[in-house]
Amino acid sequence: MSSARKPKLAVWKFASCDGCQLSLLDCEDELLDLAGAVSIANFLEASSAVQPGPYDLSLVEGSITTSHDAERIHKVRRQSKYLVTIGACATAGGIQALRNFADVNDFIAAVYASPQYISTLATSTPISAHVKVDYELRGCPIDKGQLIEVIAAFLAGRKPAVAAHSVCIECKQRGTPCVMVQGTPCLGPVTHAGCGALCPSYRRGCYGCFGPMETPNTAALAREWQALGAISRDIQRAFRTFNAAAEPFRKESTAHGDQDHPG
Amino acid sequence: MGTNVTIARDGLQALIEALRADGREVIGPTVREGAIIYDAIRDIADLPAGWTDRQEAGRYGLEQRADGALFGYTVGPHAWKQFLFPARETLWTMRRTGDGAEVTDGATPASRHAFIGVRSCELHAIAIQDKVFVSGPYPDTNYRARRADAFIVAVNCGQAGNTCFCVSMRTGPKVEGGFDLSLTELLDDTRHDFLIAIGSEAGAAIMQHVPHRPATAADLSAADSAVARAAAGIGRHLQTEGLKQALQAAPEHRRWDEVAARCLTCGNCTMVCPTCFCTTVRDHTDLAGNTARRVREWDSCFTLDFSYIHGGSVRHAPRARYRQWLTHKLANWIDQFGTSGCVGCGRCITWCPVGIDITEEAAAIANAPAAAREAHHEGA
Structure with a gap:
């Protein structure tokens, strides 16, 4: 970019494991180019030097699980021209959205020695449930190549070239024989591409880390899982992981219960 | 051309070596990830000897055969299009220069392929893609180059798959044309040979490096029976009329x-x-x-x-x-x-x-x- 002022980049953390932010630091080959193209103004994982806003591009990791964060995300939005959520927590509520299916107080009582110090919301919700989001990048964690693509697209003023179709297309493009047709239940046909079909390339079924693809027929997939021997609880658990609260996965998991595997 | 000769099982090794000596990357069937896929092979030992596939709608699995057939399966998850028409290709790259931009074409095909084990249905599929990429008004340069350089060793199906319906589509199982060499596996308790039909000058040239003998009437008859057995065992049917x-x-x-x-x-x-x-x-x-x-x-x-x-x-x-x-x-x-x-x-x-x-x-x-x-x- 030849412009005098470099766009200011900020990275924000909400309820999350930091893995998606680390994907940015993991862009070893591209980090120098990134530092040349943007001013890294607020990225606590990388530097304690913080420049004040406003920011041209904010990358937001994590979900909203506390009333404090529910207010803080509005401050982030107000300081950000363009806001991109990165990862399953920010985009769908993350693994911590399992609380949405139960009573969070039960979890608190089970986990913490002194539950009276814990102040949390009853649900974990994606950033888009609170503020306008300009772009959502999927994955648990995100794919660093896709992150660079999104940033490069922002800098060029173009749409990111990120496909919303199934993992199957990536599987076939790399020549991996279908594990599901060979008998292993797989979420690939209903899962958003982006990982490069990593698990099937190691002969494992897809875990759905990138959340629902554009038009997921989860009911048809669940029927085929049953034909392969999966019980209702297996199906519920498969849909209740990192993207449990993404609506198509939430709905399918709710259609399956513990009835054929008590306890 | 049009000549039939017979080679022993070892002759297939000589064929692979001759194709490699001709500067080609030899692609053929091999067992990987629980399936018979197409990939680079260097040796007859890379072929799926003694394996067959069991296929149903939405199901695929490998099983051991009672014999050591090298081509005793039907078609797997791969098709030859992944070599002629790769899943991902850079068309061009543009670089900013001092006063403008410079465009370079994507990489041109590097390797000359030889495909071993191309079925009749697959030859028809290649012919269909030729219509799209070569004969059409906008030929695809890279496809055309790869296609022109490809040496095709077809193989007649000796058995049918449960999901196959080439007989309905009039695309098989007998290989009719579009090959440099075509093989029919002749395997029983007393022999393991291949009948070879020579389909092009390039095929005839390669066969000069492969020990062979003239085909006998018994060889031809055994080959005909193998293909007839495949046609009779075809798993599915599609009514195409109307x-x-x-x-x-x-x-x-x-x-x-x-x-x-x-x-x-x-x-x-x-x-x-x-x-x-x-x-x-x-x-x-x-x-x-x-x-x-x-x-x-x-x-x-x-x-x-x-x-x-x-x-x-x-x-x-x-x-x-x-x-x-x-x-x-x-x-x-x-x-x-x-x-x-x-x-x-x-x-x-x-x-x-x-x-x-x-x-x-x-x-x-x-x-x-x-x-x-x-x-x-x-x-x-």
Whole structure:
């Protein structure tokens, strides 16, 4: 970019494991180019030097699980021209959205020695449930190549070239024989591409880390899982992981219960 | 040409070596990831000796054969299109220069291929892609170069697959043309030989480096019996007469809704189809804004982006996407290219994760045209 002022980049953390932010630091080959193209103004994982806003591009990791964060995300939005959520927590509520299916107080009582110090919301919700989001990048964690693509697209003023179709297309493009047709239940046909079909390339079924693809027929997939021997609880658990609260996965998991595997 | 000779099992090793000595990368069937796939082979030991495949709608598995046949399987998840028409290709790269930009073409094909084990249905599939990429008004330079350089060793099927229907599509199982050499495996308790038909001058030239003897009448007769056995054992049937008209007259058939309830819109059928050729292009720029790259990738009519135009996707409903694929493959392809787009290999049946069977879906519409009148207009 030849412009005098470099766009200011900020990275924000909400309820999350930091893995998606680390994907940015993991862009070893591209980090120098990134530092040349943007001013890294607020990225606590990388530097304690913080420049004040406003920011041209904010990358937001994590979900909203506390009333404090529910207010803080509005401050982030107000300081950000363009806001991109990165990862399953920010985009769908993350693994911590399992609380949405139960009573969070039960979890608190089970986990913490002194539950009276814990102040949390009853649900974990994606950033888009609170503020306008300009772009959502999927994955648990995100794919660093896709992150660079999104940033490069922002800098060029173009749409990111990120496909919303199934993992199957990536599987076939790399020549991996279908594990599901060979008998292993797989979420690939209903899962958003982006990982490069990593698990099937190691002969494992897809875990759905990138959340629902554009038009997921989860009911048809669940029927085929049953034909392969999966019980209702297996199906519920498969849909209740990192993207449990993404609506198509939430709905399918709710259609399956513990009835054929008590306890 | 047109000559038949016979080689022993060892002769196949000599053939692989001769093709390699001719500067070719030899691609053939080999066992990997629980399937018989196509990949680079260096030795006869890389071939799937003693293996066969068991296929049903949505199911695939390998089993040991009682004999040591090298080609005792049908077709697997791979098709030759991945070598002639790779899944991802850079078309061009543009770099910013002091006063403008410089464009360089994507990489041109580096290796000369020899394909070993090409089935009759696959030869027909290659011929169909030739119509699209070579004979059409806009030839694809890289495809044409790879195709012109490819040496094809076909093989006659000695057994049929459960999801195959080449007999219905008149694309097999007997190899009729379009090869440099064609093999028929002759295997019983007393022998393991291959009958070879020489189909081109390049094929005749290679055979000078492969020990062989003239084929006997018994060899020819054994080869004919093997192919007849495959034809008789074919697993599926598609009634093609009147099918084009029936499909084109049934855009609102109830069956499209029924199949849409099962269809995952995952795109697997189009990816494994040896004739499907649709692609998308994606433009990428680098962080510094100095380089742009246009990449072409396999795409599928089952994705929303595939039919995206200003304002949204034309085929939003899954029924519309399945209907597009089936009617294009079996009907509109004939108007467009003069042949069906289907060669009856059965891959879309086997590799559909929920086992949707193209022959069943086509028959349901062809056999019950009346249901077409029970119109569903929403979500077309």
